[in-house]
Amino acid sequence: MLLKYFVKMMNGKRLETVADVIRALGGNSAAAKFFRVGESQVSNMLAKGEISRSHHLRLYLYLTDQGYRLDLEGIFGPSVMLGNEQMAWMDNRPAA
8 A cells, every 4th residue: 555655646747837726726716615715816926936834734745645746945935945055934033
């Protein structure tokens, strides 16, 4: 069963933009239902090119379970990338 899951993941389509995500969810109306927001919020996400932070985990888990591979920076924005870069919220910390 685990092998079947990994094969599904490796063969999955790669989503690189917010528009790709909205299409994968079934369009603006279906995405609004998934996110539990109005269609105008989905349009705002498309215009901004980023998914609102409150939806990141649920969306990631749902789409990877469906077999999609995600470009995290392209979909969630540059602040999600770890490593040598600091996350955006770390820039606003008070000095110790």
